[in-house]
Amino acid sequence: MSASHTRLSVNLNAIAQLRNRRDLPWPSVTGLGAVALQAGAHGLTVHPRPDERHIRRTDVFELEAMLRRDWAGREFNIEGYPTEDFLALCEKAKPEQVTLVPDDPAQSTSDHGWDTIGQAALLRPVIERLKRQGMRVSLFVDAEPRFAEGAAALGADRIELYTGPYGHTFDPAKRAPLLDALDVTAKTAEGLGLGVNAGHDLTLDNLPALIARAPSIAEVSIGHAITADALLYGMAETVRRYRAAIGDTEVLAV
Numbered sequence: 001m002s003a004s005h006t007r008l009s010v011n012l013n014a015i016a017q018l019r020n021r022r023d024l025p026w027p028s029v030t031g032l033g034a035v036a037l038q039a040g041a042h043g044l045t046v047h048p049r050p051d052e053r054h055i056r057r058t059d060v061f062e063l064e065a066m067l068r069r070d071w072a073g074r075e076f077n078i079e080g081y082p083t084e085d086f087l088a089l090c091e092k093a094k095p096e097q098v099t100l101v102p103d104d105p106a107q108s109t110s111d112h113g114w115d116t117i118g119q120a121a122l123l124r125p126v127i128e129r130l131k132r133q134g135m136r137v138s139l140f141v142d143a144e145p146r147f148a149e150g151a152a153a154l155g156a157d158r159i160e161l162y163t164g165p166y167g168h169t170f171d172p173a174k175r176a177p178l179l180d181a182l183d184v185t186a187k188t189a190e191g192l193g194l195g196v197n198a199g200h201d202l203t204l205d206n207l208p209a210l211i212a213r214a215p216s217i218a219e220v221s222i223g224h225a226i227t228a229d230a231l232l233y234g235m236a237e238t239v240r241r242y243r244a245a246i247g248d249t250e251v252l253a254v
């Protein structure tokens with residue numbers, strides 16, 4: 001199998017949510033992040049929401065310090081809605097990538113992408129502000145080519161394809177048109193010079209068909225299913241299984 005283009009970023013939200021059940025420091029967000037990196041995850045992703053239901057500001061800075069200290073070459077990806085607080089957090093943590101997500105604070109999870117055309121006035125100055133400070137900017141979008149076109153016009157570096165509808169579909173026949181939409185949006189983005197990430201409800205079951213259809217996807221960020229599988233197989237073995245599912249055979253320095 002030829003080396004994959006796709007890399008895995010492990011989202012630690014669910015680990016943090018489990019930790020927050022008690023006033024105790026375990027399961028350790030940094031500890032399990034380190035296990036994931038040791039097993040070859042290309043990076044770590046967090047989505048610090050305003051209510052700190054899972055990832056806390058303190059987690060962000062502990063992870064940033066650990067990555068900078070111990071994991072040269074691995075990436076930190078911070079996701080969130082561009083409030084002033086969120087932008088200030090990113091400017092302090094300086095992750096390699098910021099993924100902007102149009103979530104309302106009351107949402108239970110991310111369930112749609114940006115209207116990169118209708119919300120251009122909000123997004124453009126934010127993208128410029130983050131890029132000026134050396135952070136790569138990715139915009140979370142639904143699988144519609146027009147949103148990739150809007151992201152390119154705004155000067156974003158990447159899009160992240162919202163794969164929730166695909167992840168919620170288990171019938172291969174019903175998955176086909178969803179894969180078509182993801183593929184055409186990815187190809188539209190690439191044709192405009194954008195990188196393509198993907199995420200939300202990706203699993204060991206649905207990843208191979210997605211990567212086979214859109215092999216140019218640069219990064220998949222996965223948290224919910226990886227955490228569920230880690231309860232069965234352990235984090236290290238789970239990361240190895242997800243890397244195999246995306247065809248990532250790169251030998252990384254540890």
Ligand SMILES: CC(=O)[C@@H](O)[C@H](O)COP(=O)(O)O
Nearest residue numbers: 013047101108109110199200
């Ligand atoms: C943007 C996205 O789809 C996910 O990365 C998001 O982080 C999920 O958030 P919760 O973990 O809070 O459901």
Ligand SMILES: NCC(=O)COP(=O)(O)O
Nearest residue numbers: 199200201221222223224
């Ligand atoms: N951007 C998607 C992500 O980071 C994790 O989403 P999920 O795997 O928890 O659904």
